[in-house]
Amino acid sequence: MRSPDGQIARLGDSVRVAGVNGRIVCSIDTGDHSDDYPEQDRADPQRGIMVEWTGAAE
Numbered sequence: 001m002r003s004p005d006g007q008i009a010r011l012g013d014s015v016r017v018a019g020v021n022g023r024i025v026c027s028i029d030t031g032d033h034s035d036d037y038p039e040q041d042r043a044d045p046q047r048g049i050m051v052e053w054t055g056a057a058e
Contacts, residue, residue, distance in 0.1 A: 001049045026050035
């Protein structure tokens with residue numbers, strides 16, 4: 001998955017969607033995942049990212 005400026009989304013990157021902040025905890029595209037979200041605990045998506053939402057934007 002890529003950001004609007006074309007950069008590849010990576011584990012730990014900050015994101016903001018519809019005014020809500022989060023961080024990437026898994027990138028299916030790169031095979032990276034945080035220790036808090038192990039691969040065996042997820043569904044079986046084909047591509048994309050998983051985001052942990054941290055709250056509304058300031």
